[in-house]
Amino acid sequence: IYKHVVHNMRKTKLLHITLSLIGLSSCAQDLTCADFKIGQFYIPETKEMAKYTIVENDSISEMIPERDSSIKKYIVIREKDTQIEWKNGIANGKPEYEILEWIDDCTYRLTYDSSKSELSEDKKWINENKGIVVSETKIEDNCLYYKATMTTNEGQTISQDGIICKE
Structure with missing residues (x-):
């Protein structure tokens, strides 16, 4: 009888654990674009980020500028309409202050905030050309892929x- 009771207890325990895991996975929420509007995120340095595609008239070319190999990831602290970017960690070097103008739930225009810091010539040029439009291409796990x-x-x-991930 003892063996039978122990065996049934094990089955019950295994069933309970299995049902708990199923319950947890079914409660896990899929992320949406809204989950990337406010919070702390990171942008990992990836091969995709090293490549720019340039379309001019009828020609398409690729440019791969030299990257700073000391940068492993960017930390992004995002409020609804602004974000601060740090290289390799918060309070590491000079932050980038950026303004986000939301076009829809998954798309925004990024420009650099000249009221918070002096802008480099590159950042001034980006602002003069109406900024960068960032659009979601897919969400996978805790990361949003974008163009x-x-x-x-x-x-x-x-x-x-590029890719941006929730911390």
Whole structure:
């Protein structure tokens, strides 16, 4: 009888654990674009981020600029309409202050905030060309994949694929 009771207890315990795990996984929420509007995130340095696609008139070219190998990831602290970017960690070096203008739930225009810091020539040029439009391409696990696109005043389109993940 003892063996039978112990065996049934094990079955009951295993069934309870299995049902608990099923319950947890069914309660796990899929992330949406709204989950990436406010909070702390990181942008890992990836191969995709190293490549820019440039479309001008009828030609398409790729540009792979030299990257700073000391940067492993960017930390992003995002409020609804602003974000601060740090290289390799909060309070590490000078932050980038950025303004987000939401176009829809999954798309925003990014420009640099000249009221918070002096802008480099590159950042001034981005602002003069109406900023960078960032659009979600997919959400997988805790990461949002995006395409960042800028159309210059001369009609050139520059785009880059990227990823931002919840901490």
